[in-house]
Amino acid sequence: IDPNTQAITDETQHKRSDLLAQAAVPAVLVAYYKFTRVEEGVDTIIADNGKLPPLDYLLGDKKAEVVQRVASYAAVSAPIAEDTMDLVADECLRFVRNELGSTLTPDNLQLYFASQRQSILSHLPEDLQMGELLNDSTMDDRTNKMEGPISGLAQSIQNLFSSPGVEKK
Secondary structure (H helix, E strand, C coil): CCCCCCCCCCHHHCCHHHHHHHHHHHHHHHHHHHHCCCHHHHHHHHHCCCCCCHHHHHHHHHHHHHHHHHHHHHCCCHHHHHHHHHHHHHHHHHHHHHHHHHHCCHHHHHHHHHHHHHHHHHCCCHHHCHHHHCCCHHHHCHHHHCCCHHHHHHHHHHHHHCCCCCCCC
């Protein structure tokens, strides 16, 4: 993704599956990130025993709209996008549980996703407008995709104001 225009540099080189992965993976990861900002979200993830599809609790009433945006971005049907996103969400949960292992606590889960924020946002296509859907306008900021000393400084300042832990009520 071109950091200046937010467009794919050469769409003809990308297959639909590439576009689907390019949208589904960061969309699901940013949903996990946003969900871990609230205490109930972290508790839900830790208590997840595989009975509920993660997308249902991660996105709630925004699920259909997020799935449709991913589907439109990748030029695939909504069921295909949803199936792919479900697989990504399941794998993410498995990976994080494996990564954190015996240290899987609410605080560590929050810190884990907070530490991944910049990497996730740098791959999030602007066309999805996930920040708008998840009520966090900082997600759609173009500086998230830029690299270099000035962009790094801007991202560092933004991270100082982003709490690594849970938003308190």
